Amino acid sequence: MNLLVLKLIAQRIALGILLLFLVSILIFAGTQILPGDVAQSILGQGATDQALANLRREMGLDDPAVTRYFNWLGGILQGDMGTALSNNRDIASSLWGRAQNTLFLAFWTALVAVPLAIILGLVAVRYQNRWPDRAISGTTLTAISLPEFFVGYVLMYFFAVKLGWFPSVSTVYDGMPFADRMMAIALPAATLTLIILAHMMRMTRAAILNVMQSAYVETAELKGLGGLKIIWRHAFPNSVAPVVNVVMLNLAFLVVGVVVIEVIFVYPGLGQYLIDHVAKRDVPVVQAVGLIFAAVYIGLNMVADIVSILANPRLRHPK
Amino acid sequence: MADPLLEIRNLKIEVTIRPPGEKPHDITIVKGIDLDLARGKVLGLIGESGAGKSTIGLSPAGYGRGGVRITGGEVKVNGRDILQLSKGALRNVRGREVCYVAQSAAAAFNPAHRLMDQVIESTLFHGLASRSEAVARAVKLFRKLGLPDPENFGQRYPHQVSGGQLQRAMTAMALCPEPDLIIFDEPTTALDVTTQIEVLAAIKDAIQDTGVGALYITHDLAVVAQVSDEIMVLRNGELVEYGETRQIIEDPQEEYTKALVSVRSINHQAKAPEEAPILSVRNITAAYNKSADPVLKDISVELSPGQTLAVVGESGSGKSTLARVITGLLPPKVGQIDFAGRTLPRALKQRTKDDLRELQMIYQMADVAMNPRHTVGTIIGRPLEFYFGLKGKAKRERVNELLDKIEMGEGFIDRYPAELSGGQKQRVCIARALAAKPKLIICDEVTSALDPLVADGILKLLLKLQEIENVAYLFITHDLATVKAIADSIAVMYQGELVRYGPREQVLSPPFDDYTDLLLASVPQMRVGWLEEALANRRMASQGN
Numbered sequence: 001m002n003l004l005v006l007k008l009i010a011q012r013i014a015l016g017i018l019l020l021f022l023v024s025i026l027i028f029a030g031t032q033i034l035p036g037d038v039a040q041s042i043l044g045q046g047a048t049d050q051a052l053a054n055l056r057r058e059m060g061l062d063d064p065a066v067t068r069y070f071n072w073l074g075g076i077l078q079g080d081m082g083t084a085l086s087n088n089r090d091i092a093s094s095l096w097g098r099a100q101n102t103l104f105l106a107f108w109t110a111l112v113a114v115p116l117a118i119i120l121g122l123v124a125v126r127y128q129n130r131w132p133d134r135a136i137s138g139t140t141l142t143a144i145s146l147p148e149f150f151v152g153y154v155l156m157y158f159f160a161v162k163l164g165w166f167p168s169v170s171t172v173y174d175g176m177p178f179a180d181r182m183m184a185i186a187l188p189a190a191t192l193t194l195i196i197l198a199h200m201m202r203m204t205r206a207a208i209l210n211v212m213q214s215a216y217v218e219t220a221e222l223k224g225l226g227g228l229k230i231i232w233r234h235a236f237p238n239s240v241a242p243v244v245n246v247v248m249l250n251l252a253f254l255v256v257g258v259v260v261i262e263v264i265f266v267y268p269g270l271g272q273y274l275i276d277h278v279a280k281r282d283v284p285v286v287q288a289v290g291l292i293f294a295a296v297y298i299g300l301n302m303v304a305d306i307v308s309i310l311a312n313p314r315l316r317h318p319k
Numbered sequence: 320m321a322d323p324l325l326e327i328r329n330l331k332i333e334v335t336i337r338p339p340g341e342k343p344h345d346i347t348i349v350k351g352i353d354l355d356l357a358r359g360k361v362l363g364l365i366g367e368s369g370a371g372k373s374t375i376g377l378s379p380a381g382y383g384r385g386g387v388r389i390t391g392g393e394v395k396v397n398g399r400d401i402l403q404l405s406k407g408a409l410r411n412v413r414g415r416e417v418c419y420v421a422q423s424a425a426a427a428f429n430p431a432h433r434l435m436d437q438v439i440e441s442t443l444f445h446g447l448a449s450r451s452e453a454v455a456r457a458v459k460l461f462r463k464l465g466l467p468d469p470e471n472f473g474q475r476y477p478h479q480v481s482g483g484q485l486q487r488a489m490t491a492m493a494l495c496p497e498p499d500l501i502i503f504d505e506p507t508t509a510l511d512v513t514t515q516i517e518v519l520a521a522i523k524d525a526i527q528d529t530g531v532g533a534l535y536i537t538h539d540l541a542v543v544a545q546v547s548d549e550i551m552v553l554r555n556g557e558l559v560e561y562g563e564t565r566q567i568i569e570d571p572q573e574e575y576t577k578a579l580v581s582v583r584s585i586n587h588q589a590k591a592p593e594e595a596p597i598l599s600v601r602n603i604t605a606a607y608n609k610s611a612d613p614v615l616k617d618i619s620v621e622l623s624p625g626q627t628l629a630v631v632g633e634s635g636s637g638k639s640t641l642a643r644v645i646t647g648l649l650p651p652k653v654g655q656i657d658f659a660g661r662t663l664p665r666a667l668k669q670r671t672k673d674d675l676r677e678l679q680m681i682y683q684m685a686d687v688a689m690n691p692r693h694t695v696g697t698i699i700g701r702p703l704e705f706y707f708g709l710k711g712k713a714k715r716e717r718v719n720e721l722l723d724k725i726e727m728g729e730g731f732i733d734r735y736p737a738e739l740s741g742g743q744k745q746r747v748c749i750a751r752a753l754a755a756k757p758k759l760i761i762c763d764e765v766t767s768a769l770d771p772l773v774a775d776g777i778l779k780l781l782l783k784l785q786e787i788e789n790v791a792y793l794f795i796t797h798d799l800a801t802v803k804a805i806a807d808s809i810a811v812m813y814q815g816e817l818v819r820y821g822p823r824e825q826v827l828s829p830p831f832d833d834y835t836d837l838l839l840a841s842v843p844q845m846r847v848g849w850l851e852e853a854l855a856n857r858r859m860a861s862q863g864n
């Protein structure tokens with residue numbers, strides 16, 4: 001590790017933190033602009049003006065926006081996300097349980113989908129424009145073209161209803177045995193895999209094909225190396241950067257974009273939590289979840305940038 | 320032939336071309352070639368681009384670049400026809416019996432892996448030695464090829480070493496599996512002339528020490544004369560002449576070979592300047608950004624109307640930067656440029672239309688200097704419209720006049736650049752520069768991408784036009800033969816400094832400074848045994864110091 005790389009990485013991290021800060025302002029401002037008011041929705045249409053005013057004062061809703069923003073941000077930095085308005089529960093603790101579920105599903109999906117996508121991409125390059133390539137491109141494209149709820153219901157119909165291999169409802173709870181948990185997430189994980197596979201596979205294929213034109217690939221061929229060995233050893237290391245970027249975008253999707261799947265399979269993740277509280281106009285919860293989603297996106301893209309820097313031998317080993 | 324390593328009989332190679340708007344069709348690029356190579360001998364394949372020399376050269380590896388197919392004949396390596404081998408068996412020939420050294424080692428090494436891993440890769444892959452044996456072999460080769468710090472050289476990445484070192488490392492990579500045959504494909508063409516001589520000597524030594532057979536592909540007859548036992552001259556996929564090196568160089572039989580041997584036949588008398596200078600570069604110092612070291616250090620040169628000033632130097636000497644400063648693309652830090660009796664504004668944006676018109680430029684890559692979607696007429700007509708407001712018939716007439724001047728004729732006016740040969744493209748660029756009626760044309764390596772005979776034609780044309788138009792040329796090049804052919808005065812640059820400057824006869828006559836001496840001594844001469852003499856002289860000179 002050298003100073004140049006450290007400097008570049010430090011820059012990326014600083015940039016990520018700055019970005020997250022700006023996003024927090026946006027989230028806060030956005031929820032302020034929304035019409036309606038929490039006190040009104042708690043007390044209902046019949047509340048007297050006096051009661052509304054009292055509640056607003058009690059909740060600090062009368063303070064200037066800047067004060068409220070810094071109170072909110074300060075709390076979050078200390079791990080205090082405030083209290084949900086709708087049920088008076090501590091947001092941080094209920095959010096953490098949901099986040100664990102979401103991460104659990106995302107982790108196992110990624111563990112299957114990412115290597116699978118990359119291997120399929122390598123195989124597609126090896127048999128470029130022959131039947132394995134066409135079959136891989138065709139099926140993954142079909143899977144991504146179908147709406148995710150449709151894929152989810154089709155899998156549920158065959159594997160839960162007809163064959164009865166997996167449960168159709170993916171409810172998980174604290175203290176659930178690991179094996180049961182894996183059974184429960186099998187179908188949502190399979191659905192998500194089908195959805196993110198095509199994207200990553202096609203980027204891997206395109207990035208490697210781009211490199212396959214290089215003179216050093218010809219050199220490898222003239223050394224007598226075999227097809228997959230050339231692709232794996234000589235082409236793939238030089239196409240890591242674009243692949244990692246797409247992988248990270250898809251991982252972020254696994255955390256923040258799975259609302260539909262969670263609803264279909266009744267999986268208690270962050271997405272459902274967010275939807276529930278949007279319906280109740282529970283601003284503190286929406287802000288907290290929004291900030292977490294932003295942090296996941298920014299964090300994963302930061303990782304992608306750092307991996308790209310580390311994958312570049314010119315930066316790792318300067319002259 | 321006693322122990323034939325390579326026998327090629329009636330080799331035919333085809334390629335499918337897909338011209339836009341036409342049906343794809345096959346054309347034959349190699350039309351029945353025979354050749355034999357004995358163990359430990361070197362055969363030079365020489366010809367212009369498109370002669371089929373690389374395609375023939377790659378056939379012993381059973382490899383065709385970009386859709387090229389071997390469609391007939393026999394290619395026997397060590398007695399068996401590699402065209403009949405299965406894919407797996409062919410892979411066993413590649414990297415074990417037949418190895419390859421590419422023109423651009425910088426592109427042929429994988430940037431992601433250390434040099435050592437790449438050099439020993441085929442040796443390990445084919446199971447020819449254990450890792451430690453292979454590493455020992457590689458270190459020995461690094462030492463033999465004169466690479467610095469041979470023990471640790473392999474630990475570096477390709478971007479950490481120079482172009483000449485990479486070319487040697489590539490030779491080591493080809494030698495490491497101890498093959499029977501190595502294909503050298505223009506291994507020194509991309510190198511500076513002072514580096515070329517060292518790499519050439521290293522390659523020659525390595526071939527002699529290891530007894531490997533080699534096909535040496537190049538367009539430079541003077542280079543191949545130094546390393547090969549026999550030479551085969553090719554043109555348009557057909558054999559022109561095939562014989563011992565000495566016979567080809569000293570007693571060529573065919574017209575085409577004679578033309579190749581006597582290339583650079585231009586006899587241009589250097590003229591003394593008659594008029595006051597049109598261009599005076601005064602004490603220019605320039606850098607690419609504020610804090611960086613200057614790329615040009617206190618450069619002053621002058622050029623008179625109708626004269627040619629050749630700026631010579633290796634890559635990185637600052638010669639192209641000088642062109643950028645004169646054209647205003649890079650405002651200098653210090654100094655000024657006087658042109659046609661006035662001082663030019665430093666930056667391009669501040670210059671008047673006349674400043675721009677009177678100072679034109681021609682580039683090395685005619686291909687990328689023209690819009691591929693414009694016809695020749697539009698390309699040449701553009702400056703006519705922009706500077707003189709010519710339109711319609713008047714413009715067309717003037718374009719035809721210019722086409723006539725570059726010896727191309729009216730038939731070309733509606734053609735697209737893709738339909739032209741390399742030499743024709745460069746001619747169109749010359750016509751475009753002339754269209755502006757310039758007083759000075761900066762020619763940046765305009766013949767470097769062309770085959771020798773074509774380049775010769777371009778130089779003759781430029782000289783003829785200079786007679787007629789009285790235009791001055793600032794001619795930037797790394798090729799000393801070109802300089803000798805056309806220059807009236809010469810500026811030699813090295814690492815941003817002007818090391819020698821004056822009229823041609825004076826610059827090219829002793830006593831020389833060290834760098835000019837090295838540069839002149841490094842230009843390959845068209846005779847057998849030049850390399851040994853040049854190296855011996857160099858050694859003597861270094862002992863004398």
